[in-house]
Structure formats: C-alpha cells, structure tokens
Amino acid sequence: MSWELFTGDGRPHRARPDEEAWRRIPGPPPWRTQDADEPPVFDLPDGLAVAVNAALHLRRPLLLTGAPGSGKSTLAKLVAHELELGPLLRWHITSKSTLTDGLYQYDALGRLHAVQSRPDRPTGKGGAPEGDTASVSDDVARFVTLGPLGTALASRRIRAVLIDEIDKSDLDLPGDLLNVMENGHFTIPVLERADGGPFTVRGADHGLYDVAENGTVSLDLEHFPVIVFTSNRERTFHAPFLRRCVRFEMPTASETALIRIVAAHLPDPAAATAEHEAIAEFARRVESGDQLAVNQLLEFVYLVSGADSDARAELRRTILQDLGDT
Structure with a gap:
C-alpha cells in the first residue's frame, strides 16, 4: 500500500500520466469488505x-x-x-x-x-x-x-x-x-x-x-x-x-488474544508478530482503563506497514486515541 496519497501541495500525483490520481487509493482493509456469505472473523472468549x-x-x-x-x-x-x-x-x-x-x-x-x-x-x-x-x-x-x-x-x-x-x-x-x-x-x-x-x-x-x-x-x-x-x-x-x-x-482482550485477532484479520498474519510491541502497549493501556476498541489496533497495524517512522508516530497519536477523550 502506498502511504502518501495526499501531500497537500495541490498537485495531482498520478501513478501514470494518463490515469486519474484517485485511482492510487487502495481498496479498503479486508475486514471492511468481508463476503456476506462468509462467517465473520471472531475470537471467541471463554464462556x-x-x-x-x-x-x-x-x-x-x-x-x-x-x-x-x-x-x-x-x-x-x-x-x-x-x-x-x-x-x-x-x-x-x-x-x-x-x-x-x-x-x-x-x-x-x-x-x-x-x-x-x-x-x-x-x-x-x-x-x-x-x-x-x-x-x-x-x-x-x-x-x-x-x-x-x-x-x-x-x-x-x-x-x-x-x-x-x-x-x-x-x-x-x-x-x-x-x-x-x-x-x-x-x-x-x-x-x-x-x-x-x-x-x-x-x-x-x-x-x-x-x-x-x-x-x-x-x-x-x-x-x-x-x-x-x-x-x-x-x-x-x-x-x-x-x-x-x-x-x-465481554472480557478485556489479553495481549495473546489481541495477537490472534490481528493475525486473523490482516492480509499478512506476520504483521501481528512484527507489531508485538505496539500490541503489548495497546493491551497495557486497555488494562489501565483507557477506552480503546480492537478495530483501532487493527487499523493502526494495517497502516503502519507502509509508513515511515515519522508517519508511524503521527498514526499512533491519530488512530490510538482514547475513546473517552472529548
């Protein structure tokens, strides 16, 4: 996935000279386009x-x-x-x-x-x-x-x-x-x-x-x-x-459960292992009382795979905001 689709300089950035710039926008994440005939991906908690x-x-x-x-x-x-x-x-x-x-x-x-x-x-x-x-x-x-x-x-x-x-x-x-x-x-x-x-x-x-x-x-x-x-x-x-x-x-998802959930939803399951530190931090924040949803973690891990270090830090601030903050 190409990360910089929008730069703010006002100039269309085309993949090819004869193609509209919007065609560079990738398809939505896999969990957003699941076939209605397929069972949803779900990590069943105990009980x-x-x-x-x-x-x-x-x-x-x-x-x-x-x-x-x-x-x-x-x-x-x-x-x-x-x-x-x-x-x-x-x-x-x-x-x-x-x-x-x-x-x-x-x-x-x-x-x-x-x-x-x-x-x-x-x-x-x-x-x-x-x-x-x-x-x-x-x-x-x-x-x-x-x-x-x-x-x-x-x-x-x-x-x-x-x-x-x-x-x-x-x-x-x-x-x-x-x-x-x-x-x-x-x-x-x-x-x-x-x-x-x-x-x-x-x-x-x-x-x-x-x-x-x-x-x-x-x-x-x-x-x-x-x-x-x-x-x-x-x-x-x-x-x-x-x-x-x-x-x-519904129980609070453990770090182990979060790794399973991320691996099950992403095109490359190895991303869950590669982002172990981010997942562990997410689990600690939830345990400490921050209001965070699992889809925020999925979106963060999905996006950072194509982002540089500066964009990664901004994404962490942007995507992983506490839902209780107003």
Whole structure:
C-alpha cells in the first residue's frame, strides 16, 4: 500500500500520466469488505459459547455487555451465519427509539399522497378530496413496513435480531420489548381498522409477510427469534429485564488474544508478530482503563506497514486515541 496519497501541495500525483490520481487509493482493509456469505472473523472468549447455547435452549435473549469494539455485534453475525438464520436483522437503538420503531412503520404521508393522486378520487369544491381520506378503500398494507423485530416475529422460520446499544433507550423500552416477545403478538392499528384482510406487508429484509385480518402479527413459538441485545455499560437495567435474559460480560482482550485477532484479520498474519510491541502497549493501556476498541489496533497495524517512522508516530497519536477523550 502506498502511504502518501495526499501531500497537500495541490498537485495531482498520478501513478501514470494518463490515469486519474484517485485511482492510487487502495481498496479498503479486508475486514471492511468481508463476503456476506462468509462467517465473520471472531475470537471467541471463554464462556461465550456456553452463554449462547444457554440462550438458544431457553429461548431467551442474550444480553452482551462490554466496551465498544469488543465484538458484541460480530458475535450476532456469527450466530446467524452458523445457524443459517438468514440475513441478520439489525435495530440500532437511540434515546428516541420506541417499541413501534422495532415492530412496524406506517407511511401515512405516502398513503395520503397516493389517495389524493388517484384519478378516480371524488373531489369537492376547488378540487379538494371529498370525505375522510382514511376511509377510502385503498391498499393500506402497501404503506406498512415491518421493523427488524416485527419481521422476526412475523417470520415462519427462526430469525436472528441484533438490538444494538439497548442501554441508550429510555427506561421502559427494554421491558416493553420483552413483554411483546412473551405475549407472542402485536397489532398494527392502521391494519386493524382497514378492510380487506388478511394482509401482506413488506419486512425489514424486503421479504413479504402475512398479517391477520385484525392487523395482528402472531409469533409461532417454534420460531421464537434469536435476540442479541448489546450494551456499552452506559446504564443499569431493572431486575425484571435482567432475569429474562442470558447475560455475558465481554472480557478485556489479553495481549495473546489481541495477537490472534490481528493475525486473523490482516492480509499478512506476520504483521501481528512484527507489531508485538505496539500490541503489548495497546493491551497495557486497555488494562489501565483507557477506552480503546480492537478495530483501532487493527487499523493502526494495517497502516503502519507502509509508513515511515515519522508517519508511524503521527498514526499512533491519530488512530490510538482514547475513546473517552472529548
């Protein structure tokens, strides 16, 4: 990899006179371009396989807690791949996330526009639509899309759902999620009020799913989804939520584990040995309390292989910054 792609002198630096300068930019690192059909590279910590199997047997969600970049999301992808559960359904939680976001979305404005654009729509004075727009017999199901959790609950096969950073949610959302899963059903109000069911709606994976005439999605308990919650330790959870999950705390990666991880991800595994000192320093910083993610180490080792000593020092300052610094 050629290191100096940009120099700041304003002159294009071409590999060949007849080729644009941007073509010198190399492809992304191998872990950024992994084939979706291949299992993700993951160094399984001791005890995690037991926790996953316990969650599968009990049909309980798995709650993974650990620092950012500790592999929580990768574990969800690995489970989905190994058990052949189809593409992983993902729901990233924010402070504004609601239960409805995970179950379904209804495009009310899209439906209103479609109704008002119909050539056979009765109009009143001035061309305005007559009557109650919501009462017009149109295919309302076209404007409903199941969310990641709703898709998994509606599926006639077991699916895997990653509910990422659940600790960012409001206080009630974790319990509300588990209540829906334990009740085994939820209702989409706009379909409950509509005529012409049962309905077919699109899922978060772009597949088609059936909804009953009364707008209810019912979970087949044989197809209870594999749920993986992740938490970055930004809050604590109530006991009722915790007792309904199988919990696992992601351990701090040791120096030996970091060497294995780096070697597994890089095109040249020998780079892990060559950068032993940098890896050891990274492990010491993590042990001392610095907030660092493993992908920072991967990126540093990947980049320094083509950099001179001056660039190496700058990269260390730039790439390996404490994530807790503001």
